[in-house]
Amino acid sequence: MEEKQLKDQDLKDLNDICEECKKEDETVSQNLILTGYKLCKSCRISKTIFPI
Numbered sequence: 001m002e003e004k005q006l007k008d009q010d011l012k013d014l015n016d017i018c019e020e021c022k023k024e025d026e027t028v029s030q031n032l033i034l035t036g037y038k039l040c041k042s043c044r045i046s047k048t049i050f051p052i
Contacts, residue, residue: 018043 016028018040025040032038039047 020047 014029014032016024016026017038018025018028019038020043021040023040027041027044028038031041031044035044037044
């Protein structure tokens, strides 16, 4: 029972919605795997250039 709840929660996290701009993008899950943050490509670049 606990395994199913954990899997459901993991699937909710992989919804490809950026935490910054709230837009859906396929690069969100890629960046989540690479960096651990749910950011789309454009938000990741802007955070790299302007890290405020």
